[in-house]
Amino acid sequence: MVVLSRRIRSEDWKPVGVSELEVNALQVVRSVDNRSVIAGPGAGKTELLAQRAAYLLQTGASPAPRRILAISFKRDAATNLAARVRQRCHRIHAERFDSMTFDAFAKGLIDRFGQALPERWRPRSDYEIMFPGDRDYREFLSRQIGVPPAHIGTYADIQAISVKTFERRHLVGTPLPLDGWLQPTPAQWAAGCYWQRFLHEGKKSFLSFSMIGRLAELLLRVNPMVQDALRLTYSHLFMDEFQDTTPIQYELVRTIFLGANTVTTAVGDNKQQIMRWAMAMDDPFSAFDGDFGATRTPLYNNYRSSPELVRIQHILAQALDVQAVAPVSKTVGTIAGASCAIWDFSTPGVEAAxxxxxxxxEIKAQALSPRDFVLLVRQKASEYATVLEPAFVAAGIPMRNEAGMVGAIMLQDLLVEAVSKLIVNVLRLAMATRAGRHWTTCQEALTALVGIAHDDEIAQAKFANELDAYVVTLKATYPNSPKSKVASRAIVEDILRFVGREKVVAAHPAYGQGGWLDEVLDSVAGHLLASSCNHTEWSSALDVYEGIHAVPLMTIHKSKGLEYHSVIFVGLDDGAWWSFANDQIEATAGFFVAFTRAKQRVVFTYCSHRGARTNIATLYQLLTNAGVKKVKIA
Incomplete structure (x- = not known):
């Protein structure tokens, strides 16, 4: 890894930590105008943005003290991009790179400036996050809202509002009017009642992330000083996974940065749009190109998948975009036999075994690890895990349902929570026999958290001594991994006290809202205890916590942005894909995403006990067209 802290001339700059970039990627890295980048699976979207950040920071194209803002749809994508920039840049430069999700960005604006909103739209400062669904909207419209004024409409008009579209079309479908809807339709009146109920009734305000996004956009419209501050702060804006951007998120970005001198780069793949159900725009790239005058730039290389998998991927891609250009694989195939197959099983038990x-x-023959494999399912991961996990344990391989819940948080989300990673880093440093490789990671993370400047050598040396002393005490106090909930929570609180709860909240404002930090800490303690049940030694318990030696089971949506040597998609049947007919485009995109996670092999499994494969015959036909064979396994 090569990182530079000195400024270098633009013409002397070269890609950092990689041998080369494809021509179009290098062009985007050096660009001075707005760009929309269409980058297919394995094209290196994260690497492209990391290299662009390195170029901008190292050459001074993003001059200090200005910063770069990267916003992504998923937290995993935001975390991975931040980590890659730290690998490619000196710490001095990486400190000026802010990577977060759209939701976190909007929430940060409301947390800092929300009290400047007009009274009608102003949430209480201690508002809490809610996750309403169709059932909640049905309850509100049918029982809680009541009869509208006569000049608005009738009770029947309210009952005629579709629960499925209430949020998307009416509640957050358009930017919020400053003074409310002046001559509202029945649906707008209902939306206004919903807003006022959850903003002002009761002791606390309750907001969904989509509501927060709309409030943030309104905040920027009525407070131009906040808009100006953001424009002055950020010289460049990156938008990752742009194909999944919602109108709420896009309009927030447009309100802030349209017409500013902030240079914007939007990266994604319209063939991987799998969030239409979550209000993703139909064609965000065209909107962005039109509004921001962006130059569209495609990437053609695939650095992830073998040539045979890339060939099949292209056939699938053409079902989503007939003009899709065939990508070029830059990876060598390493397996013998078919790279893709459909396995038919008689029963789920036979399938699992x-x-x-x-x-x-395969682990033994090719010297692979369990994390080189993934088991993907469309939905209901826990039902598949019930059958699969005993079979994998019997074969001597742990399997973990990463879509399972730990307290109020999905396990896969818990592992990327900042406070979860912090606690694991400190425990690794304290409990490892040879902790050298954990020292730099831990010290850099903590010194940034407690606010020590990178060039304050005296303060850094003092903190290093404090950290040394603390981890010695921590190991002496807790020599073995916890065996009770009380002990597990005590360890978590001990580490939090050393770091400082207030410092964690200051660095991650989401933890200052409601009881979210305590919910995360409860989940961390619960998962730490569960990981320690069969392991007294800390190293083994922490390996289990992070799932280092377990084959992961997850849903398609949670696999986005990840990659594995072999992908095993369990359950290619009508039952799992029950909604296929409702939105074939999104379903096919999900199928494409699942396939493109693989580097060397994809296996689809089918079991007639779970359902037929009539409704999804289109997907089977795509595989048949690509020459994928079915294999019956007794």
Missing amino acids: HLAAFVAA
Whole structure:
């Protein structure tokens, strides 16, 4: 890894930590105008943005003290991009790179400036996050809202509002009017009642993330000083996974940065749009190109998948975009036999046993690890885990349902929570026999958290001594991993006291809202205890916590942005894809996403006990067209 802290001339700059970039990628890295980048699976979207950040920071194209803002749809994507920039840049430069999700960005604006909103739209400062669904909207419209004034409409008009579209079309479908809807339709009146109920009734305000996004956009319209501050702060804006951007998120960005001198780069792949159900725009790239005058730039290389998988991917891609250009694989195939197959099983039990035996054999034959494999399902991961996990354990391979809940948080989300990573880093440093490789990671993370400047050598040396002393005490106090909930929570609180709760909240404002930090800490303590049940030694318990030696099971949506040697998609049947007919485009995009996670192999499994495959015959036909064979396994 090569990182530079000195400023270098633009013409002398070269890609950092990689041998080369494709021509179009290098052009985007050096660009001075707005760009929309269409980058297919394995094209290196994260690497492209990391290299662009390195170029801008190292050459002074983003001059200090200005910063770069990167906003992504998923937290995993935001975390991964921040980590990649730290690998490519000196710490001095990486400190000027802010990577977060759209939701976190909007929430940060409301947390800092929300009290400047007009009274009608002003939430209480201690508002809490809610996650309403169709059932909640049905309850509100049918029982809670009551009869509208006569000049608005009738009770029947309110009952005629579709629960499925109430949020998307009416509640957050358009920017909020400063003074409310002056001559509202029945649906607008209902939306206004919903807003006022959850903003002002009761002791606390309750907001969904979509509501927060709309409030943030209004905040920027009525407070131009906040808009000006953001424009002055950020010289460049990156938008990752742009195909999944919602109108709420896009309009927030447009309100802030349209017409500013902030240079914007939007990166994504319209063939991987799998969030239409969550209000993703139909064609955000065209909107962005039109509004921001962006130059569209495609990437053609695939650095992830073998040539045979890339060939099949292209056939799938053409079902989503007939003009899709065939990508070029830059990876060598390493396996013998078929790179893709459909396995038919007689029962789920036979399926589970065969998959476990197959993974065990491949791990041994090719010197792979369990994390080189992934089990993907469309939905209801826990039901599949009930059958699959015993078979994998019997084969000597742990399997973990990463879509399972730990307290109020999904396990996969918990592992990327900032406070979860912080606690694991400190425990790794304290409990490892040879902790050298954990020292730099831990010290850099903590010194930034407690606010020590990178060039304050005296303060850094003092903190290093304090950290040394603390981890010695921590190991002496807790020599073994916890065996009770009380002990587990005590360890978590001990580390938090050393770092400082207020410092954690200051660095991650979301933890200052409601009881979210305590919910995360409860989940961390619960997962730490569960990981310690069969392991007294800390190293083994922490390995289990992070799932280092377990085959992960997750849903398609949670696999986005990840990659594995072999992808095993369990359950290619009508039952799992029950909604296929409702939105074939999104379903096919999900199928494409699942396929493109693989570097070397994709296996689809089918079991007639779970359902037929009539409704999803289109997907099977795509695989048949690509020459993928079905194999019946007794």
